[in-house]
Amino acid sequence: MVDDRKLAVLRAIVEDYVSTNEPVGSKALADRHNLGVSPATIRNDMAALEEQGYIQQPHTSAGRVPTDKGYRLFVDRLSQVKPLTGAERRAIETFLAGAIDLDEIVTRTVRLLAQLTRQVAVVQYPSLTRSTVRHVEIVPLSERRVMLVLITNTGRVEQRVVELPDAIGDDRVAHLRAVLNASLDGCGLSNVPDRVADLPDRLAAEDRPVAATLLSVILESLVERHEEKIVFAGAANLAAADFSVGLRDVLEALEEQVVLMRLLGETGDLSELTVRIGSENPYTGLRGTSFVAAGYGAGDKELARLGVLGPTRMDYPVTMGAVRAVARYVGQILAGS
Amino acid sequence: MVDDRKLAVLRAIVEDYVSTNEPVGSKALADRHNLGVSPATIRNDMAALEEQGYIQQPHTSAGRVPTDKGYRLFVDRLSQVKPLTGAERRAIETFLAGAIDLDEIVTRTVRLLAQLTRQVAVVQYPSLTRSTVRHVEIVPLSERRVMLVLITNTGRVEQRVVELPDAIGDDRVAHLRAVLNASLDGCGLSNVPDRVADLPDRLAAEDRPVAATLLSVILESLVERHEEKIVFAGAANLAAADFSVGLRDVLEALEEQVVLMRLLGETGDLSELTVRIGSENPYTGLRGTSFVAAGYGAGDKELARLGVLGPTRMDYPVTMGAVRAVARYVGQILAGS
DNA sequence: CTTGGCACTCGGGAACAGCGAGTGCCAGGG
DNA sequence: CCCTGGCACTCGCTGTTCCCGAGTGCCAAG
Numbered sequence: 001m002v003d004d005r006k007l008a009v010l011r012a013i014v015e016d017y018v019s020t021n022e023p024v025g026s027k028a029l030a031d032r033h034n035l036g037v038s039p040a041t042i043r044n045d046m047a048a049l050e051e052q053g054y055i056q057q058p059h060t061s062a063g064r065v066p067t068d069k070g071y072r073l074f075v076d077r078l079s080q081v082k083p084l085t086g087a088e089r090r091a092i093e094t095f096l097a098g099a100i101d102l103d104e105i106v107t108r109t110v111r112l113l114a115q116l117t118r119q120v121a122v123v124q125y126p127s128l129t130r131s132t133v134r135h136v137e138i139v140p141l142s143e144r145r146v147m148l149v150l151i152t153n154t155g156r157v158e159q160r161v162v163e164l165p166d167a168i169g170d171d172r173v174a175h176l177r178a179v180l181n182a183s184l185d186g187c188g189l190s191n192v193p194d195r196v197a198d199l200p201d202r203l204a205a206e207d208r209p210v211a212a213t214l215l216s217v218i219l220e221s222l223v224e225r226h227e228e229k230i231v232f233a234g235a236a237n238l239a240a241a242d243f244s245v246g247l248r249d250v251l252e253a254l255e256e257q258v259v260l261m262r263l264l265g266e267t268g269d270l271s272e273l274t275v276r277i278g279s280e281n282p283y284t285g286l287r288g289t290s291f292v293a294a295g296y297g298a299g300d301k302e303l304a305r306l307g308v309l310g311p312t313r314m315d316y317p318v319t320m321g322a323v324r325a326v327a328r329y330v331g332q333i334l335a336g337s
Numbered sequence: 338m339v340d341d342r343k344l345a346v347l348r349a350i351v352e353d354y355v356s357t358n359e360p361v362g363s364k365a366l367a368d369r370h371n372l373g374v375s376p377a378t379i380r381n382d383m384a385a386l387e388e389q390g391y392i393q394q395p396h397t398s399a400g401r402v403p404t405d406k407g408y409r410l411f412v413d414r415l416s417q418v419k420p421l422t423g424a425e426r427r428a429i430e431t432f433l434a435g436a437i438d439l440d441e442i443v444t445r446t447v448r449l450l451a452q453l454t455r456q457v458a459v460v461q462y463p464s465l466t467r468s469t470v471r472h473v474e475i476v477p478l479s480e481r482r483v484m485l486v487l488i489t490n491t492g493r494v495e496q497r498v499v500e501l502p503d504a505i506g507d508d509r510v511a512h513l514r515a516v517l518n519a520s521l522d523g524c525g526l527s528n529v530p531d532r533v534a535d536l537p538d539r540l541a542a543e544d545r546p547v548a549a550t551l552l553s554v555i556l557e558s559l560v561e562r563h564e565e566k567i568v569f570a571g572a573a574n575l576a577a578a579d580f581s582v583g584l585r586d587v588l589e590a591l592e593e594q595v596v597l598m599r600l601l602g603e604t605g606d607l608s609e610l611t612v613r614i615g616s617e618n619p620y621t622g623l624r625g626t627s628f629v630a631a632g633y634g635a636g637d638k639e640l641a642r643l644g645v646l647g648p649t650r651m652d653y654p655v656t657m658g659a660v661r662a663v664a665r666y667v668g669q670i671l672a673g674s
Numbered sequence: 675c676t677t678g679g680c681a682c683t684c685g686g687g688a689a690c691a692g693c694g695a696g697t698g699c700c701a702g703g704g
Numbered sequence: 705c706c707c708t709g710g711c712a713c714t715c716g717c718t719g720t721t722c723c724c725g726a727g728t729g730c731c732a733a734g
Contacts, residue, residue, distance in 0.1 A: 025727050038677055043728070061683050061727050101497055139472050139488065147488060151476065151496075157486070159494045160438060233592060235572055239585035248576035255570060362696050375708050380697070398696050398714050677734075683727090690720085697714080704707080 008035060009045045010054055011078040014066050018315050023063030068278035068312065071290070075275050075316050082317040084325050088116065092329050099333065102126070102155040106231060109306065109330050114234025116322045119241070119310035120254065122291075124264050125229040126154040126303040126334065133184045133192070138177045138214070143167040148217060152189070154303060154334060162217050165209045176211060179203065193219060228304065230260045241311050249285030254309075259283045263291055264305040273320050278312045288312060292319050296327040298335035306330070339389070345372060346382045347391055348415040351403050355652050360400030405615035405649065408627070412612050412653050419654040421662050425453065429666050436670070439463070439492040443568060446643065446667050451571025453659045456578070456647035457591065459628075461601050462566040463491040463640040463671065470521045470529070475514045475551070480504040485554060489526070491640060491671060499554050502546045513548060516540065530556060565641065567597045578648050586622030591646075596620050600628055601642040610657050615649045625649060629656050633664040635672035643667070 012033045016024040026039040026046060035042065046064055049055045054070035057063070066074065084092075095112050099105040106123055113121035137149040144167050149159045179202075183195050196215050200208045232254050238247055253259045262282045274293045281287060286309075293307030308323055349370045353361040363376040363383060372379065383401055386392045391407035394400070403411065421429075432449050436442040443460055450458035474486040481504050486496045516539075520532050533552050537545045569591050575584055590596045599619045611630045618624060623646075630644030645660055 023727090027727075039727095040677055040679090041675085044676085047729080057728090059683095059685060062685075063727070134478065135476050135484070137474055137476050137486070139474050139486075141471065147472070147494075149474070149476075149486060149494070151484060155498065157494065157496045159488075161492070236585050236588035236592060239588055248573050251573035251576055255573060360696090364696075376696095377708055377710090378706085381707085384698080394697090396714095396716060399716070400696070675734105677732100679731090679733100680729105682729085685724105685726095687722105687724090689722085691718105692720105693716105693718085695714105695716095697712105699712095700710090702708085702710105704705105 006045045014074045023065050025063035071277045079317045082321040096333050110233040113326050117308045117319050118237050119308050120234045122232045123306040124304040132188050136180045138173050253285045292323050294323050294327040296331045343382045351411045360402050362400035408614045416654045419658040433670050447570040450663050454645045454656050455574050456645050457571045459569045460643040461641040469525050473517045475510050583625050590622045629660050631660050631664040633668045
């Protein structure tokens with residue numbers, strides 16, 4: 001039913017369509033790829049492929065265009081990820097190596113990815129919930145106000161000003177700091193609630209109200225603040241790609257954190273590439289676009305995800321290569337810092 | 338030469354063109370505004386206005402369209418800022434009041450402004466150089482690594498991991514922290530270099546290498562890091578405005594921090610509105626757009642700027658009203674927190 | 675099963691005409 | 705001196721028509 005030659009035809013159609021952006025006809029196929037058969041034969045195969053929903057005609061008597069289903073087959077069985085060139089690898093390395101803090105790593109990554117793929121890049125900040133506490137700092141601002149700073153092993157820093165129920169001196173601050181760090185150091189963020197459950201009981205009575213306030217702030221705003229930060233870059237590339245139709249919807253989707261989270265969120269294994277094509281996307285405004293995502297992380301733990309959004313008609317092998325490579329390099333940088 | 342009636346005609350042209358987005362002719366003007374004169378008279382005035390460069394014809398025998406010079410005159414002399422409605426004010430207030438830290442204030446502000454004006458909003462983070470040190474924190478991570486955290490009076494937190502030349506114990510960390518805070522507390526960031534110039538000399542010899550390292554990091558990366566962070570939102574509104582021409586250039590400009598800085602940078606007085614129209618913009622990609630900016634700050638110090646980017650054909654009075662109002666509210670929020 | 679041939683379809687571009695909004699100019703009137 | 709109505713003119717826009725050619729589906733022969 002779908003013999004090898006039909007698959008070869010489908011592959012050729014996808015490749016030609018991606019590079020020319022025009023419906024591809026049987027004759028052009030026979031010319032540009034040496035499939036060893038005549039246009040007429042190709043036509044028969046194309047009819048079969050259309051029958052099964054892999055390709056379709058925009059208008060009667062125009063060439064064929066791959067459907068989402070066709071791209072899916074192409075990605076799953078007909079293509080292989082194209083590795084980057086040496087020059088590209090070196091460029092990535094030097095570009096990312098210059099970053100000095102987490103913010104800059106993420107910013108540089110997202111720009112790099114956008115430039116590399118000439119599409120829209122999306123990067124999620126390393127997830128709080130999957131990282132561990134490296135340090136908790138309490139900074140007195142005035143008698144009844146302190147700043148809580150939580151530092152994670154991924155270099156992320158969350159801070160928050162807290163109003164205290166009692167005035168508090170420097171020595172008590174130091175004590176609380178020591179206690180908090182003793183219980184939380186190295187603790188996975190998702191385990192924080194368990195660890196601190198009985199903390200107030202183990203403190204002197206006078207410390208309890210303050211400690212309770214601080215803990216509730218830590219829990220509510222630092223740990224349970226699931227909303228991961230997501231940034232994107234390369235929106236200008238959208239305008240260059242010709243699909244002006246729906247551009248507005250795509251831009252809107254990009255500014256909706258919720259949509260981005262759903263795009264990135266449904267996670268596969270670390271460094272597995274996820275490709276979501278056209279109507280497979282979870283948001284109607286993103287039909288007509290495909291998303292290539294990968295997880296990244298230090299060591300073997302996936303901390304967050306990143307990806308590239310572009311027209312369904314994109315060069316999947318190249319895009320997938322770029323996404324995979326960048327994900328790996330970011331992982332290395334994070335592990336090393 | 339430019340008598341009152343001609344100005345009235347110009348005003349009418351701008352208003353009509355803004356609301357209809359079509360070149361406006363003499364007859365339509367006479368109908369929709371009661372200028373008390375006939376179309377023929379208006380035609381004469383329009384000829385004069387065109388002669389002086391305030392309006393122009395896209396094609397022979399089409400209506401007239403304001404030029405940049407025409408908009409400039411309109412903004413300077415023919416319009417007055419339109420205050421927001423009560424409902425809008427309340428919406429701003431409640432929306433901004435919910436913000437918990439600086440990041441969120443800025444994020445909410447930029448979205449609010451984009452939504453309010455249906456254009457692209459640009460907000461600069463409160464400038465480091467104009468704020469003062471509230472606290473310096475040194476957090477030991479390991480024997481030879483510490484994290485430096487600088488907290489400003491605007492709630493901004495800058496952090497950085499530092500490798501030390503010597504191993505250092507907790508007590509020496511505490512000492513350094515105390516010394517640093519003693520000299521820097523309340524100090525304007527631009528004065529930091531002066532304040533710390535002779536610090537190493539006043540320390541014990543064993544502390545000097547470490548102190549020097551820390552100070553150089555503070556100076557280089559925290560204080561002298563002039564590059565202010567700038568964010569934008571509402572790019573989708575660009576696609577809605579019909580000027581698909583040049584959209585790509587505009588998007589590119591928005592992703593260039595440098596361009597944004599130049600847009601915002603040339604500052605007027607606090608809470609003075611700055612309007613830059615079309616070709617007055619410092620970047621070629623932004624011809625065809627206008628930018629309305631205002632400074633904001635806590636109290637009477639301008640900390641940073643924010644603004645709105647849209648097509649030259651924008652509703653200036655309304656946009657200016659929104660920008661001014663949001664700038665004021667953000668100032669209040671910052672002052673209060 | 676493949677291939678060449680052939681009639682058919684239809685989107686898209688070129689050429690063309692008519693409409694109508696808008697203009698500039700001019701002569702007459704307050 | 706300025707305003708006004710009238711009038712001829714311009715020219716972009718729209719709808720129509722026509723033609724071309726790429727591409728197809730089908731069929732009969734190898």
